[in-house]
Amino acid sequence: MAEPILEIRDLQKSFGALKATDGVSLTLMPGEIHALIGPNGAGKSTLIHQISGTFRPDSGTIRFLGQDISGLDMAARARLGLGRSFQISSLAQEFSALRNVMLAVQAQQGSSFRFFRPVMSDRSLTGPAMAMLERVGLAARAHLPAAELSHGERRQLEIAIALALGSKAFLFDEPMAGMGPEGSKALTRFLDGLRKQAPILLVEHDMDAVFALADRISVLVYGRVIATGSVDEIRNDPEVRRAYLGEAA
Amino acid sequence: MTKAPFMTRETVVNTILALLLLGFPLAAQTMGEPFYITLATRIAILALAAVGLNIALGLGGLVSFGHAAFFGIGGYAAGILATHAFDGVPLLAGIPGTASMLVIWLVALIVCGLVALPIGAISLRTTGVYFIMITLAFAQMIYYFAVSWPAYGGEDGLSIYVRNEFPGVNTAQPLPYFLICYALLMAALGLFWLLRGSRFGAALQAARQNATRLAAVGIAPFNIRLVAFIISAMVTGVAGALFADLNKFVSPSMLSWHMSGELIVLIILGGKGRLFGPVAGAMLYVLIEYALGGITERWQFFLGLILLGVVLFARGGLLGLLAGKARHG
Amino acid sequence: MSIALLIEQLLNGLQLGVMLFLMAAGLTLIFGVMGLINLAHGSLYMVGAFACAAVAAATGSFWIGLVASLVAAAAAGAIVEVTVIRRLYDRDHLDQVLATFALILIFSEGTRWLFGSFPLYLDIPPLLQGAVPLPGGGQYQLYRLAIIGVGIVVAVGLYLLISRTRLGMRIRAGESDREMIAALGVDIRTLYTVVFALGAALAGLAGAMVGALQSVQVGMGEPALILAFVVIVIGGIGSIKGALLGAILVGVVDTMGRFLLPKALALMIPAAQAGPIGAALASMLIYIVMALILAFRPSGLFAAQS
Numbered sequence: 001m002a003e004p005i006l007e008i009r010d011l012q013k014s015f016g017a018l019k020a021t022d023g024v025s026l027t028l029m030p031g032e033i034h035a036l037i038g039p040n041g042a043g044k045s046t047l048i049h050q051i052s053g054t055f056r057p058d059s060g061t062i063r064f065l066g067q068d069i070s071g072l073d074m075a076a077r078a079r080l081g082l083g084r085s086f087q088i089s090s091l092a093q094e095f096s097a098l099r100n101v102m103l104a105v106q107a108q109q110g111s112s113f114r115f116f117r118p119v120m121s122d123r124s125l126t127g128p129a130m131a132m133l134e135r136v137g138l139a140a141r142a143h144l145p146a147a148e149l150s151h152g153e154r155r156q157l158e159i160a161i162a163l164a165l166g167s168k169a170f171l172f173d174e175p176m177a178g179m180g181p182e183g184s185k186a187l188t189r190f191l192d193g194l195r196k197q198a199p200i201l202l203v204e205h206d207m208d209a210v211f212a213l214a215d216r217i218s219v220l221v222y223g224r225v226i227a228t229g230s231v232d233e234i235r236n237d238p239e240v241r242r243a244y245l246g247e248a249a
Numbered sequence: 250m251t252k253a254p255f256m257t258r259e260t261v262v263n264t265i266l267a268l269l270l271l272g273f274p275l276a277a278q279t280m281g282e283p284f285y286i287t288l289a290t291r292i293a294i295l296a297l298a299a300v301g302l303n304i305a306l307g308l309g310g311l312v313s314f315g316h317a318a319f320f321g322i323g324g325y326a327a328g329i330l331a332t333h334a335f336d337g338v339p340l341l342a343g344i345p346g347t348a349s350m351l352v353i354w355l356v357a358l359i360v361c362g363l364v365a366l367p368i369g370a371i372s373l374r375t376t377g378v379y380f381i382m383i384t385l386a387f388a389q390m391i392y393y394f395a396v397s398w399p400a401y402g403g404e405d406g407l408s409i410y411v412r413n414e415f416p417g418v419n420t421a422q423p424l425p426y427f428l429i430c431y432a433l434l435m436a437a438l439g440l441f442w443l444l445r446g447s448r449f450g451a452a453l454q455a456a457r458q459n460a461t462r463l464a465a466v467g468i469a470p471f472n473i474r475l476v477a478f479i480i481s482a483m484v485t486g487v488a489g490a491l492f493a494d495l496n497k498f499v500s501p502s503m504l505s506w507h508m509s510g511e512l513i514v515l516i517i518l519g520g521k522g523r524l525f526g527p528v529a530g531a532m533l534y535v536l537i538e539y540a541l542g543g544i545t546e547r548w549q550f551f552l553g554l555i556l557l558g559v560v561l562f563a564r565g566g567l568l569g570l571l572a573g574k575a576r577h578g
Numbered sequence: 579m580s581i582a583l584l585i586e587q588l589l590n591g592l593q594l595g596v597m598l599f600l601m602a603a604g605l606t607l608i609f610g611v612m613g614l615i616n617l618a619h620g621s622l623y624m625v626g627a628f629a630c631a632a633v634a635a636a637t638g639s640f641w642i643g644l645v646a647s648l649v650a651a652a653a654a655g656a657i658v659e660v661t662v663i664r665r666l667y668d669r670d671h672l673d674q675v676l677a678t679f680a681l682i683l684i685f686s687e688g689t690r691w692l693f694g695s696f697p698l699y700l701d702i703p704p705l706l707q708g709a710v711p712l713p714g715g716g717q718y719q720l721y722r723l724a725i726i727g728v729g730i731v732v733a734v735g736l737y738l739l740i741s742r743t744r745l746g747m748r749i750r751a752g753e754s755d756r757e758m759i760a761a762l763g764v765d766i767r768t769l770y771t772v773v774f775a776l777g778a779a780l781a782g783l784a785g786a787m788v789g790a791l792q793s794v795q796v797g798m799g800e801p802a803l804i805l806a807f808v809v810i811v812i813g814g815i816g817s818i819k820g821a822l823l824g825a826i827l828v829g830v831v832d833t834m835g836r837f838l839l840p841k842a843l844a845l846m847i848p849a850a851q852a853g854p855i856g857a858a859l860a861s862m863l864i865y866i867v868m869a870l871i872l873a874f875r876p877s878g879l880f881a882a883q884s
Contacts, residue, residue: 052465078467090465092458095451100462103455106448107466112473118446125448165466312672371869374876378615378671378815382807383872389804390865397858506804510617510679517676547691553683560677561665 002030003066005169005199006051011060013050020046021057022223028169033191033200035210038220044203045087047220048173052084053077065168083167085158087174091146097157098142101129104164132160136190151178168198176206188212259572263525267435270528274427286423287495288539292531293430294491299515299527300437301484306513307522308445309477310457314381314509315368315388319482321395321504322364323357323489328407328499330356335410350415350494354487361486362479369478373471385506392504406500413494430491437484442524453477514556520568529567582716587837588830593722595829596729600784601806602813602821603736604777610816611749611773612667617678618658619781619806620799621685626651626782627789627798628689631698640703644786651782652775659774664767686796697793725787732780733822740818749773808868814878823879828864835863
């Protein structure tokens with residue numbers, strides 16, 4: 001069996017009396033889309049934040065490409081190849097879409113301590129950045145400030161940024177949120193192809209997308225993983241139906 | 250890629266401002282009004298100090314309320330080195346003083362960079378209001394040190410008896426000295442322009458707009474901000490050295506919190522983050538000071554009212570009015 | 579160095595701390611509830627001092643002056659809040675810094691206009707003029723002890739106000755969730771004005787009490803303001819408890835540093851050098867303490883919000 005790209009073991013995180021993450025373990029295997037579902041407040045975003053390094057877990061380990069990254073900050077994890085999109089899109093609002101992606105290209109190429117050469121005429125930045133925008137279908141909007149993009153376009157831009165980083169695993173936090181049905185379908189097709197490039201840990205409320213994409217699904221309730229399995233296993237798991245679908249109904 | 254027009258409106262405004270600042274003292278020279286040359290020199294030096302602050306504040310969004318520390322340190326570098334050269338007493342360990350501006354600027358650059366490193370490293374662990382207050386507090390620490398350290402005049406300050414020297418230029422004359430200051434201002438504006446367009450500038454501006462985004466692409470905002478803070482302090486320090494030479498005097502007032510506030514005011518009056526914002530701001534500020542000061546002793550009262558009006562109603566400053574909204578590529 | 583002298587200096591430190599607490603409590607409350615950084619807080623301190631000195635001179639009574647200082651500072655605070663500050667809550671900190679910096683210019687020059695450039699003097703009221711014997715010999719000014727007492731009363735009063743009253747409940751709610759209390763039907767505009775005026779009154783009270791120890795002059799507020807900033811940075815912005823402990827820490831460290839550092843240095847180097855070097859180091863001491871605390875706890879000792 002192949003080594004997991006990302007391996008989370010017994011993660012714990014409390015906010016005061018609230019146990020937001022209660023002993024979560026899960027793995028992300030090469031080439032798979034692993035969906036993380038659960039009712040609101042189950043701790044999905046908290047988990048993503050701990051994996052990406054926004055905040056530290058109280059205990060437990062996170063291994064990425066065989067290396068323990070629990071002690072690294074967000075920037076260091078990103079440099080190792082952990083790309084993420086945010087639940088609430090997080091962009092440099094005044095910069096154009098192109099410049100947002102260029103920032104990722106620049107980071108991927110190495111040092112940002114270059115003080116003189118203008119970036120806008122630097123083909124080694126604009127070229128790859130434009131290519132990424134084309135891949136997500138945003139090329140026509142490249143020169144608009146991020147603040148002027150639609151909600152769905154910002155999601156696409158976040159994904160273009162993660163692509164530009166050459167990430168070895170993606171963490172996508174509700175990439176479909178706020179997208180129309182057409183946008184969701186297009187994004188679903190896109191993510192389907194993306195898994196060949198790098199595995200995806202996908203937090204998503206859009207169940208059509210989850211069932212269409214996921215190789216495995218983990219169900220998170222009250223900070224615990226109550227089940228992990230294939231789409232069919234999860235659909236038929238009585239505990240999931242009770243805890244998750246029961247609540248959602 | 251869309252091609253920008255040959256000259257944007259902002260470029261036109263900037264060019265006019267640069268020519269105005271150069272032409273004014275030249276005209277004053279031909280009319281035999283050296284006072285106005287000194288006024289223009291003051292504008293150029295304050296603008297230079299504010300260009301320095303604009304790197305941290307305008308590009309990086311770091312509201313340093315303590316840049317007077319670097320302005321004053323630059324001033325004391327000039328004052329202390331000149332005094333030792335004048336008295337012929339070595340500084341320490343046998344190192345002599347100097348009256349050479351080039352050496353003084355180099356010392357101002359180095360010392361400001363060395364002081365900015367720990368101040369920045371501690372202050373940048375925080376953000377927002379904490380950062381504002383901590384930079385203010387550190388500047389105040391240096392201020393009180395200068396006040397209570399008697400060796401270089403303490404509270405009374407330190408006089409520079411003869412303006413320091415620059416090879417091939419008679420610095421004692423107002424116009425040549427203005428031209429030195431003007432040239433340094435233009436060089437600093439060039440540096441600002443290069444920085445803003447560079448990879449470093451992209452990261453720095455992204456750190457202002459969204460530090461989380463910057464970290465998520467793998468660039469640590471702290472390192473970028475710290476380097477920007479240090480560069481910013483060094484530019485402001487050179488301005489301080491020039492200011493001391495202009496007045497032939499340096500005192501703790503150059504280090505005061507009021508001075509820090511003034512530098513921020515210059516940037517906001519002119520237009521935050523704009524290339525020529527500090528120049529427009531310094532021109533406006535010195536002119537207000539001169540015009541109001543001629544009418545009433547209480548000109549700061551009216552300066553306060555004007556400033557309040559700008560903050561509340563005219564966001565974007567003078568360049569915002571003249572050249573429209575700031576553009577980002 | 580006698581024990582009495584040491585106790586006297588400790589009490590002086592405590593008195594400075596109490597004065598800083600009155601300043602810092604208002605600043606931290608205003609930041610905690612409204613998210614506003616107010617540089618003009620020092621001007622309100624000055625307004626209190628001038629009101630007290632002017633009214634005391636006119637009526638011959640320090641006590642009427644003290645009441646006047648509270649009223650004048652609270653009124654100035656309320657007027658400024660309604661005309662200017664209110665427009666700044668939604669702005670970034672840079673705009674707040676600039677607008678309140680402009681207010682300092684207006685207050686300072688306005689005060690010079692009204693009272694001239696010469697300092698006013700304020701006498702300690704006859705009731706508090708005596709001294710109190712200290713253990714180990716020596717005497718301590720009754721007035722300074724009274725300031726410490728006022729500080730304790732204000733600290734307890736603020737604690738009760740915030741933990742036990744409806745206004746306090748609203749203040750606490752305002753700190754955690756502005757939209758929520760607006761939704762609950764609390765008139766948030768009035769609440770903000772009241773909080774601002776309360777903070778102003780505390781600053782005015784501090785100014786009036788200190789006015790009898792120093793001269794009353796334009797610019798007296800800024801050193802107090804900057805020390806108060808150090809206090810709330812150390813204590814944690816938004817925390818009254820942090821403001822109290824931070825103020826006492828700063829007051830005592832500053833006073834004892836100025837007292838002890840030159841003496842300690844004199845044991846190591848010649849006295850002629852020890853004096854000025856010690857004084858210079860002592861003037862930097864609290865900032866070094868602040869830096870050390872921040873190096874380990876970037877959001878202060880008792881940060882209200884994380």
